[in-house]
Amino acid sequence: MKSFSIKPTIKMMDTVAELCEEYKIGEGDLLFVSQSTFDKYFQGKVTGATVVNYRKFGSGEPTDLMVEGIYESIKDVDYKRVFAVGGGTILDVAKLFALKNISPVVDLYDKKLEIAKTKELILVPTTCGTGSEVTNISILELTTKGTKFGLAVEELYADDAVLVPELLMGLPFKFFATSSIDALIHSIESYTSPKANEFTRMYSKTAMKMILEAYKIIARDGEDARLPLMKELLLASTYAGIAFGNAGCAAVHAMSYPLGAKYHVPHGEANYAFFTGVYKTYQSINPDGSIVELNSYLAEILGCAADEVYEKIEDLLNHIIVKKSLHEYGMTQEDIEDFTETVMTKQGRLMANNYVELSSEVVKQIYAALF
Numbered sequence: 509m510k511s512f513s514i515k516p517t518i519k520m521m522d523t524v525a526e527l528c529e530e531y532k533i534g535e536g537d538l539l540f541v542s543q544s545t546f547d548k549y550f551q552g553k554v555t556g557a558t559v560v561n562y563r564k565f566g567s568g569e570p571t572d573l574m575v576e577g578i579y580e581s582i583k584d585v586d587y588k589r590v591f592a593v594g595g596g597t598i599l600d601v602a603k604l605f606a607l608k609n610i611s612p613v614v615d616l617y618d619k620k621l622e623i624a625k626t627k628e629l630i631l632v633p634t635t636c637g638t639g640s641e642v643t644n645i646s647i648l649e650l651t652t653k654g655t656k657f658g659l660a661v662e663e664l665y666a667d668d669a670v671l672v673p674e675l676l677m678g679l680p681f682k683f684f685a686t687s688s689i690d691a692l693i694h695s696i697e698s699y700t701s702p703k704a705n706e707f708t709r710m711y712s713k714t715a716m717k718m719i720l721e722a723y724k725i726i727a728r729d730g731e732d733a734r735l736p737l738m739k740e741l742l743l744a745s746t747y748a749g750i751a752f753g754n755a756g757c758a759a760v761h762a763m764s765y766p767l768g769a770k771y772h773v774p775h776g777e778a779n780y781a782f783f784t785g786v787y788k789t790y791q792s793i794n795p796d797g798s799i800v801e802l803n804s805y806l807a808e809i810l811g812c813a814a815d816e817v818y819e820k821i822e823d824l825l826n827h828i829i830v831k832k833s834l835h836e837y838g839m840t841q842e843d844i845e846d847f848t849e850t851v852m853t854k855q856g857r858l859m860a861n862n863y864v865e866l867s868s869e870v871v872k873q874i875y876a877a878l879f
C-alpha cells in the first residue's frame with residue numbers, strides 16, 4: 509500500500525502585516541524568531557508574546573543542548589500556541605515545543621517519553637529549503653551520539669504552514685543557495701524512494717523543474733536574478749517538502765549527516781557533496797528502475813542526453829555552490845570508516861528509502877570516492 513497526505517493547512521499571504529493581522533500574535537503565544545527577523549518584520553506588530561531568540565542558545569544547526577537551554581528558559585511560561593518564523597533550524601526546534609514532554613530531549617528522540625501534542629503549531633519558513641513547515645520531522649544533532657537524528661511522528665505536524673514571500677526577500681545568496689539545493693535534493697531523493705507514488709512524484713517533478721529553471725536563469729543573469737523568483741522557490745521548497753514528507757529522503761541525507769554534525773557543514777551544502785556520487789552509484793547498480801524516468805525528466809529540463817544528466821546538473825549547480833571534496837571540509841581517512849558505521853547503524857530511517865539497497869561496503873566506497 510502507498511499513501512499520501514498533507515496534514516497542515518497551507519495558507520499564503522503576501523506580507524508579515526497580514527500574518528500578524530490574521531493570527532493576532534500576542535499573550536499566550538511562544539514566538540520563535542531570530543533577532544534580525546523580529547526587528548525587521550515584527551517590531552511593533554506583536555505585543556505580549558514570549559519571544560524565543562534561539563541564537564542565544566547556540567550557534568550553527570540545531571542540537572539537543574540548544575533545545576535544553578530553550579526549555580529551561582520557558583518551562584514556567586504558560587502558552588497555548590507556538591509560532592516559528594525562520595529557517596529549518598528554528599522550525600525543527602519549535603516543533604518540539606508544541607509537545608507535552610520536551611526534556612530530556614535525548615529521551616524524546618529515543619521515544620522513552622510520551623509523545624503528545626498539546627499546543628497549536630504555526631510554522632512560517634524564511635528560507636526556500638527544508639520544507640519543514642509541511643513535514644512531521646524534526647532533525648537535531650544529538651551531541652552525545654555525534655550525529656544528526658530525525659524524530660518523525662504525527663504529533664510534529666504543524667496545524668498551519670504559512671507562506672509569506674516577503675520574508676524571503678532579504679535572504680542572502682549563500683543561504684538561498686544551500687536551502688534551495690536542499691529542496692532540489694528532497695525532490696530527487698523522494699522521487700526514487702520505494703515509498704514514492706503518483707502523488708508524491710507530481711510534487712517532486714514540479715519542484716525539480718521550478719528549482720532547476722530558476723538556477724538556469726541565475727546561471728545566465730547572476731545572483732540578483734533570484735529575487736523575482738523567490739515566491740516560486742518558496743512554493744517549490746514546500747512542494748518538495750510535501751513529496752519527501754510522504755516518500756522520504758534517503759542515502760544523500762543519511763551520508764551527509766555525520767559530515768554536517770562533525771564539521772559543521774551547512775545542511776544543503778553537505779547534501780550537495782554527496783548527491784551525484786550517490787546517484788551515479790544507484791545508476792550503476794540498477795540502471796532500469798525509476799531512475800530511468802528521473803534521468804529523462806532531468807535531461808529534458810537541462811537540455812542534454814539522459815546519460816549526461818549528473819555532469820550537466822553539476823555544471824549548473826556549480827553556479828550556485830561550488831562542489832568540494834570531503835577532505836576540504838576537514839574530513840579525514842579515519843572518518844570514512846566511522847561515518848559508514850554511523851550511517852549503517854543509526855540512519856536506518858533514511859536508508860530504508862534508498863533507490864537500491866546500499867551495503868556498508870558500497871557506502872564506504874562512496875565516501876572514499878568523494879574524499
Ligand SMILES: [Fe+2]
Pocket residue numbers: 638690694761775
Ligand atoms: Fe534536507
